[in-house]
Every structure is written in C-alpha cells, then in structure tokens.
Amino acid sequence: MKTVLRALGPAMPRPATGDSARAALGAALILLITGLLLGHLPGAPAAGLIAPFGATAFLICVVPNSPLAQPWSVVIGSVVSAMAALAALWLLPASLPPLAIAGLAVALAILAMHASRSMHPPGGAVALVIVLSADPAAPPSLLYALSPVGDGAALLVLCGYLWHRLSGRTYPFRQPPVQSPNLTADPTADRRLGLRPEDLQTILTRLRLSPNLGPEDLGRALEVAEAEATARHLGGLTAADIMSRDVVALPPEATAHELAQAFRHHGFNTLPLRDAKGGFAGLIHDRDLIEADPDQPATALAQPAVTQPPEAQLAEILPLLLDTRQQSLPIVDQGQLVGIVTRSDLVALLAAKIRSQAPETA
Template sequence: MNSLPTLTNFLAALLPAASHTSFRERARACAGAILALLVTGLLSAWLLPQEPSHIFLVGSMGASAVLLFCLPASPLAQPWSVVGGNVVSGLVGVACVRWLGDTVAVAALAVALAIGAMFLLRCLHPPGGAVALSAVMGGPALHAAGFEFPLVPVLLNSVMMVVMAMLYNNATGRRYPHQQQPAHPNPHATQDPVPTLRLGFKPEDLDAVLKQYNQVLDVSRDDLEEIFLQTELRAYQRRFGVITCGDIMSKDVATAEFGTALDVAWGDMRAHKVAALPVLNRARRVIGVVTQSDFLNHSGLDDLRSVRHKLRRFLSRTGLTHSEKAEVVGQIMTTKPAVATLTTPIVNLVPLMADSGFHHIPVIDAEQRFAGIVTQSDLVAALYESRLAS
C-alpha cells in the first residue's frame, strides 16, 4: 500500500529540480512536447521526399523539446539558440566527416568544434552536440545526405519546434521567446535606482558574482535577479513575521462606480483627502482605480497658469458634447489595477509600491469582492511597527 509514496519520494530524490515544479507545470510541459514533436514529425514527413532511407525527424529534437517546454525561459532554449545551435552543429559535423572520416575520434572532435562554434555565435544549445555526433556516426544514409542534412531535416525540424513553442507556451500563459527585461526602470524618469535596490544586493553585485562563477547558467539574468529579490522578501517575512493586507488595510473607503460623475468623484477625493478612489461594479468587484493623476492627465494641464481654468472646465458638465469630453469616472480610470487579497503578505507589496509607482492597492476577499485598500502610508507604518516589535 505504501509503495506509491515510496516510489514518488525516490523519484523526487533522483530529480530534485523537478520536485520544485507543480504537477500542472509538469503536465503542461509533457503536453507541449507531445504536440510539438507530433506536428513537427507529421509535417516534416509530408514535406520531405518519401524515401525509406530519408530522415524526416532528427532525434535531437526530443532534447530540444525538453528545453522548449520545460525551461522556456532558459537562454539555451531561445529561438536563435535552438535554430542556430542545431544547424551550426550539423554543418560542423558534416564538414568533419567529409574531411576526416567517421571514426569515434572525429565524432568527439566534431562535438567539441560544434560547442566552440555555438559559443562564438552565441547560440549555445545542448542538443546541438547530438546533431554534430549524429552527422558523424549516423551511418551511410546521413553521410550520403552531406550538407543537405543540416538544412533538411535539421533546419526544418528546428524552425517547426520553435514555432510550436511560441504558439503553445504563449497560449498556456508562459512568455516565449523570453526577452531580457530592462533593469528596474525608475517610474519617475530619474537616474536614481529604484528604492528596493538602494539597500541589499545590487545588479552590479550579481554581475560581479556571475563573472566570477564563470559557468553557463540555465536561467536568464533577469529571472535570477527576481529570484534573489523574492528570496530577500521571504527572509524578511520569516524574520519579522507575516503581516497580511487584511491586517493593515483601510476598510471604510470612499469608492466610485463607472458612471460616477467626474465632479462628484473629485469632490469625494477632496472631502476625504485621498488621492485615489477604487471603482467598483454593482457586485462590488474592482473594475478600476481613478486617481488625481488620471484627472490631471485627461484635463490637458500642460502649464501651471492654466491649471485652475482647465480643471474647472474639465469637471463641469456643460460646454462640450459627450463625444468631446469625458464625463464619468469610467472614461478616465485606470482599468485592470493591481490588487491584493486579504491574506497577501504586505512584503509582497513592497516592489509594487516602491519600484513600480503604485500608491494604492485595492484588497479583495475570497469572493473577489472589494474589502479595503492599502496605501503607501499603511505599508510604511506597518513595516515600521514590525521592526519595533522585533
């Protein structure tokens, strides 16, 4: 009866990296690999000559599938790495067997030269080594194909696999190709680093360590930096305890609806001395946030001398037709705002408020209904109190 858990623990010990992924992620990777290899194989068989000795699907595509669907953010799995690495390695392997023969020594040399070529061309892709090895040791059929082999089927297979990875990964919520993200731009367009980078480790520290590490990492630099930042937040949370948004949020909050008139919303913000109003539908679900910045941005305030006149004209309900001028909150609000839940640890809000420029985060309950709001003032006070209590 206990054999299944024992087997599961044994496999988890053998595959520690896989144990950190959810069952859903593993199932998604398996489904993507099946679909991509099936489509690539069938299309290649249909497009290529129907000869018994002709190869239409290269074995290294199985290894490429592992990278494309298990590690789509890896630098080794990006389109140029897959296509360039496989094709360049195939060319190197064919050249070696043409000029030096098909011995084991030549095969080893071909793989080494393929690795060097991939490093030089910045298209390192581990399955490329298998392509170079196959070109030398694949037998008479591959030798007869000559320099056609890196193009047909290697190039064809590689392109199809990359296209399938683009379609499948993006359809299932994973960004591919994985572009390097800009390094924490300051939302205020100044040269200062964002607040979370002014203490703790800096990008320069990470670059120095990576240079000293001097090995190829199977993770992008921006993902690695994000992992470190999240680790710091979890360490802070463990040290100073878990404070949730439900603990510190304001509950008696002035709100607006889509059809609330602009002058009414502006008056509520002035009366309550707040800079933002959550916008709710009739089910009390958050559909947006309207801020003072939204009013200023939509009223055309370009110079200080015209502020009072233009803002008064913008808030008035006369003078312009409905098509020429916004009249209700729903026309100027920020839609799809960042939200938190009652159980969200407040440390999770630090990057949003400190680095991304958010000043107000609506909080929702288990039924996705509006429960309150956390402001920068709430967050600062809570973090200060947590340090005093520690």
C-alpha cells in the first residue's frame, strides 16, 4: 500500500507561495492581453482565444525554463499541430467518426512536433479542439493555423517575455553562452574539467529526459551541486574563516594615480573603497585604470559589487566568485567593511586541502 500511495502521490515539492501567485497573475494577464488583441483579427474566435492557450500560458508562466515552454516549441508546436488537424479534416473521409479523425489528428500533431523539434503538450489540444469544433461540411482553411493559432501563440510568447522581464525572471531560458571574463572563447577555468553541453544532452537523451529538461538546466543544477559538495567537503567554512582582515582600502576621494600606485605596491587585482564611516563604497579592478585620467576620482571608476556577511557559508561564496566578473568579494558586517575574499584565497584553500589529503611518500 505504501508503494502504491508513493507512486500515486505528489511527484514534486510544494512550490513557494510567492512563485505560485506570480505565475497565476502572469497567466491571467497574458491571456487577457492576448485575447483582447486576437479578438480584433478576422476569423478569430469570439473570445479571441482557443482553449489550449490556457495550457500554454501555464507552461510559460509556471515553468518558463522548460524546453516545452520555449518560443520555438510554443509557436511552431502550435502551428504544426493545427496544420496536422486541418490536413486530417481535409484528407480523411468525412464518413469516419469524428472521434477517429480527432485521434488521428492528435497522432499526426505529435509526429509533426517531433519532426520539427517543437514538442509542446498544448499542441495536442490544439489538434483536438480544431477537429471537434469544425463543421465537417466546411472545415477551416490552412490559414487558420497561422491566424488565430500562430498569432495567438506568438502573442503569448511576447507577453510572457514582457511579464518575466517585469517580474525578474529569464525567458526565453535558452540564452547565448556566457562569454568568459577575458572575452575569449575558452570557458572559465572552473568549467574546463566539467561536462560539455553536448555531453549533457547525450545524458538526457539516454535517460529520455530531453523533453522535460534542457542541458542548460542540468548544467546549472550540477554546478550548484558541485559547489555545495565542495563546501561540505571543506567542513562548513565561512567567510570569516578565510577572509583577509587587514584590508587595503582607499578613500573615495583618491585619484586614479593613487589607485595605480596602490595596485603596483600591493600587487592586487582589485581594491575596495572605504568611506569615512568605514562602510564599503565600491570595488575597483586594475583593468579600470587602463584608460583613466590620472586625476580622475576613484568614485568615477568604482563599481557596485556583491557583498556577503562574515557568517556566509562557503557554498554561498563559491558561486559568486565563479559566476561574476568581480574577482574579490567584500565582507560587510553591520555596514562596515571587515574583510575581503578573493579567488586567490579560494585557490590557496583548495590547494591546502588537496595537500592535506595527498598520501605521504617515503
């Protein structure tokens, strides 16, 4: 009984209430806007919407990183499914039972989505609703696949993009590869030993998970898991354990010439600014001085930077120094700059841990 209940029970954790509320509001808004715009198109349904668009809105707003919710899948999947249904209506004998035509239309839609790499579950509903609502004596023309189906799918994608931009999420999720900090084609050093995107895609294909999970999702999950595992392996260290406490910081009124002297004297790649009250006032990289005027004030060169408190775990620190262009992480406690953690600190820490675990030689 426990096995049965486990198999039939919820297969996912409970979503955060804020995420659910944001997704619900987004779905309502993009359906409303799409319906209003579609209602003015010739040949569109009276409500401006077709039923499968509700499922499409769900995917775009609830799981925007799913391969099934990406623009190609939404638009092309919907259009080819509609074309499959219309082809079934025009080519199959009218004497066939409507349910038989509907089943064949959905089968053709699945094959069409598979061939075009645009798997989109609402596409099956598009094919079904077109067949079941069509007049057998006068089925819609193939233009119906472009309007309102294609138009509606494209508007849902556009509205979804705008909604996620406003709510702080990324959509479409498939973005261009992140360029290395040095603006070269090489991946960052921490990623050169990992699996390549094509390796991840091979794994997903072998496990038959490609329709549900993209290589970008898997790669991101693996990176976070590896960082967490590394942090645990190093014994739950915090920023306070590894940070430099004797921080060399310049005042905001320092000039670019004074900054250059400090970089040359200490050999650092970054220098923080500390205001008169001891607070963090920005981070300056040595590369920022290349074209700077010698009398240019430090405030004009300083860049905002992510900071962390002294109690921040190593699992929180690692991704920040690996995924951003800043090479140092200021440590701030109650508004005061109390330390700094650099990539060099992490390298030294990992090297010491490796040496401590290396087998002793005679």
